[in-house]
Amino acid sequence: MPATARSDDQHELSRRIAALGPWFHNIDLNGTPTAPDHFLGNYPADKFARFAQIFPADLTGKSVLDIGCNAGFYSVEALRRGAARVVGIDSDDRYLAQAALATEALGFTGVEFRNLSVYNVATLGERFDVVIFMGVLYHLRHPLLALDLIREHVAGEAMLFQTLQQGSQQVDDVPADHPFFEPGTYRQPAYFDAPGYPKMHFIEQKFAGDWTNWWAPNAAASQAMLRAAGFTVEAQADGDVYLCRVAPVPFGQYGPAAVYPATGVNS
Numbered sequence: 001m002p003a004t005a006r007s008d009d010q011h012e013l014s015r016r017i018a019a020l021g022p023w024f025h026n027i028d029l030n031g032t033p034t035a036p037d038h039f040l041g042n043y044p045a046d047k048f049a050r051f052a053q054i055f056p057a058d059l060t061g062k063s064v065l066d067i068g069c070n071a072g073f074y075s076v077e078a079l080r081r082g083a084a085r086v087v088g089i090d091s092d093d094r095y096l097a098q099a100a101l102a103t104e105a106l107g108f109t110g111v112e113f114r115n116l117s118v119y120n121v122a123t124l125g126e127r128f129d130v131v132i133f134m135g136v137l138y139h140l141r142h143p144l145l146a147l148d149l150i151r152e153h154v155a156g157e158a159m160l161f162q163t164l165q166q167g168s169q170q171v172d173d174v175p176a177d178h179p180f181f182e183p184g185t186y187r188q189p190a191y192f193d194a195p196g197y198p199k200m201h202f203i204e205q206k207f208a209g210d211w212t213n214w215w216a217p218n219a220a221a222s223q224a225m226l227r228a229a230g231f232t233v234e235a236q237a238d239g240d241v242y243l244c245r246v247a248p249v250p251f252g253q254y255g256p257a258a259v260y261p262a263t264g265v266n267s
């Protein structure tokens with residue numbers, strides 16, 4: 001392509017990037033970055049570099065659901081690894097438009113972006129080999145419900161998961177049962193105050209200036225919630241990223257964990 005045509009194309013791409021800004025994902029679109037002045041640096045590429053070793057290197061032929069896909073950074077990484085089909089969902093149309101532009105500019109096909117809340121994943125009506133659920137849980141007012149719905153309706157084999165975490169990185173074994181009192185006393189068991197006990201910190205006001213941050217589990221709570229929803233943690237990287245596998249839902253014999261909505265269809 002002649003140099004002038006290329007520079008016209010770059011100019012038009014820069015115009016389209018700016019029209020959809022601001023971007024939370026800095027994605028290199030053939031030499032044009034979408035968020036070069038990101039407050040977290042080269043984000044999320046720098047973050048990805050710290051946990052890429054637990055992201056499946058080969059996704060040839062796999063289906064991938066990217067929940068809370070934003071501008072599609074992780075959808076693109078799945079496509080680069082050979083995923084046959086990627087569906088990205090998000091509740092924000094502007095982010096979805098960014099994702100569509102990013103994948104178009106990079107020349108990817110086999111990808112679909114839809115406005116759909118994690119609470120409505122049942123309407124997708126299929127399971128995906130890999131679910132990506134990064135950076136969304138703590139924005140939700142009902143985080144365990146979201147994990148339950150993912151497990152019940154869309155998780156096929158693996159899930160890549162990340163959440164904001166606060167507090168201790170220590171992870172204690174959880175007791176099989178919790179007596180009211182320490183045996184032979186009227187004292188409450190001490191383990192609730194142990195740093196490695198699962199704790200979900202509720203953020204009533206803003207966190208980092210953002211009122212949509214509602215929860216900050218410690219590492220033990222992230223792992224406990226994943227287990228409770230029916231995932232085993234296979235690997236952890238960069239402190240808050242987990243590669244999980246679908247497992248039996250604890251106490252699943254007593255009925256489905258997710259109580260809303262079973263099908264996504266009003267009934």
Ligand SMILES: C[S@@+](CC[C@H](N)C(=O)[O-])C[C@H]1O[C@@H](n2cnc3c(N)ncnc32)[C@H](O)[C@@H]1O
Pocket residue numbers: 024044067068069070071073089090091092095116117118119133134135136139140
């Ligand atoms: C912090 S960003 C994380 C983006 C990306 N997954 C990542 O890890 O870089 C949170 C994303 O979740 C989306 N989101 C928030 N609530 C959602 C919901 N109920 N269902 C689907 N997406 C949601 C936001 O629009 C935003 O794109």
